[in-house]
Amino acid sequence: MCKMSFKKETPLANAAFWAARKGNLALLQLLLNSGRVDVDCKDSTGASALMVASYAGHMDCVRELVLQGADINLQRESGSTALFFAAQQGHNDIVRFLFEFGASTEFTTQDGGSALLAASQYGHYRAVETLLKNGANIHDQLCDGATSLFLAAQGGYVDVVRLLLTSGARANQPRQDGTTPLWIAAQVGHSEVVRVLLLRGADRDAARIDGTTALFKAATKGFSEVIEELLKFSPSLNILKNGSSVLHAAVLSGNLRSVRLLLEAGADPMLKNKVNELPADLTKNERILRLLRNKDKLGLL
Template identity: 30%
Template sequence: MEEDQAWDTHGLLPLERQLHQAARQNHIERMKELMEKRVNVRARNHVGRVALHWAAGTGHEQAVRLLLEHEAAVDDEDSFGMNALLLSAWFGHLRVLQVLVNAGAKTHCENKDGLTLLHCAAQKGHVPVLAFIMEDLEDVALDQADKLGRTAFHRAAERGQLDALDFLVGSGCDHSVKDKEGNTALHLAAGRGHAAVLQRLVDIGLDLEERNVEGLTALHSAAEGTHADCVQLLLRAGSNVNALTQKKLSCLHYAALGGSEVVFRALLHAGGCPNVADHRGASPLHLATRHNFPALVQLLIAAHSDLDAMDSRQQTPLHLAAEHGCQDIAEMLLVAGVDLNLRDKQGKTALAVAARGSHVGLVDMIIKADRFYRWEKDHLSCRDPCQPPGKGVTFKQDHRPDTQPLRTLLWRLASRRLRPQEWKRLADSWGFTEAHVSAIEQQWTGPRSYQEHGHRMLLVWLHGVVLAGEDPSKALFEGLADIGRRDLAESIRKKGDTQPRAPRSCTAM
């Protein structure tokens, strides 16, 4: 229901507009004055609202009685299909609802969305109204579905109304019923992030692995909505973290989207306006800042999610993070130890996907990770068996003070001293693959792009050298000598030792 839109008084004459206002504010004397002037009590505004709707929706019993005494039609509906009885249930005004029932209002009514009295009261959490409906009205269909196939039980779960949910359970509602999209109450509560309701549904015994028509379990719904508390709750209850949807999406796939999918949908809903709220009152900006995707990814990784699960496009979670440029999430996946050789249906690795999207920082992170994995594999024999692979590693850009002198040297080397093709020769000497070089070259900025390419390659190289606990100055000298630039190597060495003091170790920092 659009209350702001409904309150607009377009389509009313001046006295009719005043009657609507008086009914909404319970100004009884003014209403009587207007009625003495024979104002039309059934006058409708542009969305079909009459004065009785306002009096009922705002809970003004006196105004309701006065309008009924002056022949207001008790069952008049507005353009949303809402009548006074439904409005009183929606807003929880029990006394008004009782007055309307005694005045002969039809109790078996529904609005254009198929919402009954029970739906309206349940989704707003009005337990006294629910009790009156169930105990005092005849032939109430407890499990009647609305146009979406949702019962009052669904609506209470979807809106997080725990007391209403408990009342309906106590009244004997069907716990396992699905809506037209195959959602159980568990899906709806998880998708909206209602942890208390979700816990109650788990305690009741709803099937954790029940799937909707798209193959989503409640855990998928919680992950898609990025509700980490609900994800954790469902995992503790025994939900399968590696269940796949019809499109073969795992929970980690949803989390790896990094918010881009959720925000994109919200932007579409709001017509591209970042401050326009959706039907739940959340703007795209709210969604972008509220959802903690990295925390969710970390939670799913810790729960032993399949890091390399492939969806229907053969994309892994890392492919999705690379496609959308989600660096924080990508790094978590890289540190956890994903397979970087997997290819999607287009034959592209995550590195190629990141390069295609011009996600430069992410490209460099993936290359660092690939080189680290290769180095780690060669040094398995001297790694501490009690230390998990990759623990303490970061693949983000280095901003540490102790490496600053060498990073400055590498920038000068790339921008002033190396010839156009020499960075590639260095890369080959240091074990960079053709795919690494190609991904770096993907970002072309002009005839002097080689300077930027060379600088990026040198920083990636430095990351690996420092992780290995090697001497960067010595390795740089040997690399330059290997490509025939011993003159350059000697000139750098004469300027002094700039190596960062990293501990020598065959484990990560």
């Protein structure tokens, strides 16, 4: 989602934007009271001084601009508003203040981004809480289908994940490519988020368009703590992806604990693309090879 730019147009507008960015209230008041600077002056991207002050977190400047008549819901060319920038940066005092003067949660950016999506993406719990209390749509989605829950799970923000789930977020709502919040949390290695999602009803075996599940991805990355959480919910162990099993993926990751966990949970070493057919040079971890050799059901390696 979008970031703030600080390009200016005229010398006086330049000074106003600088004051808003730096939190220089005295200079900002001087310029606004001169009558020579429009309170809604914009830079070349359509950003206003209010947006700049909201992004930078300068509450005094935000208050001054609003009291001088700044358009709270003015949109930049990208679609961002002052509320979006305050939420994105986690300035909850400004988010609350903007709501008091009529800020709307209805505006979105060109990629579908909303203030709630932005706050969730960066893990700003208080801002997310305030936005939800003021009518933000918990089912907002980016153009690719990512929800606030998806973005919070991707970032590993477990408190925000809990808040969103409690507020009605759908645990299994996928992105357009089939990626669920559980899958993305497993892919990045956020085991606590994985645990929370599973406890709230996330489908342990939900697969992306490419056929991979959260367990398969965690095995590929060697995230043993994520695998351990997933195994508590009895996921499918012997699924295949392009001929490779979950156990096969764990062996290739070189993570001994992941391999041990899967074997103890009942993963079949004799599945297609059998582990016993893997050449030894596929892994430098001799401990894994010794573990597999000692597995009764494995047979000869």
